[in-house]
Amino acid sequence: MQYVWAALGLLSVALAVVGIALPLLPTVPFLLLAAFFFARSSSRLHNWLITHRVFGPMILDWQNSGAIRPAAKKAATLSIAAVFGISIILSVPNYVLAIQAIVLGGVLTFIWTRPNG
Numbered sequence: 001m002q003y004v005w006a007a008l009g010l011l012s013v014a015l016a017v018v019g020i021a022l023p024l025l026p027t028v029p030f031l032l033l034a035a036f037f038f039a040r041s042s043s044r045l046h047n048w049l050i051t052h053r054v055f056g057p058m059i060l061d062w063q064n065s066g067a068i069r070p071a072a073k074k075a076a077t078l079s080i081a082a083v084f085g086i087s088i089i090l091s092v093p094n095y096v097l098a099i100q101a102i103v104l105g106g107v108l109t110f111i112w113t114r115p116n117g
Helices: 003-022 026-040 043-050 055-065 068-090 092-115
Strands: none
Touching: 003 026, 003 043, 026 043, 026 055, 043 055, 068 092
16 A cells, blocks of 8 residues: 555656646645655655745644745735636636636635644
């Protein structure tokens, strides 16, 4: 089972790296998932991830206090606004826009109600 956890952790890191470039794919949730998987499979990989210069502080903020850094909140908000704006420009049907508005509004509410890291 340890190999399965490690493979899922590596897959999560790969998706997080892809998410850096693609605005629709979240980065931090995949890193949190990777930390979870690595904690169950490999202390070396887990330590590498939580001591990483870029990713480590975000993971530790979340693990310690459920916090999200203000810069990450702003980046998420801009990303969500861009995706919604593109949907409007592409003349997506109104019912799809309504669903997007509800879901993305919920996501933004969740993000902005977390403590600052």
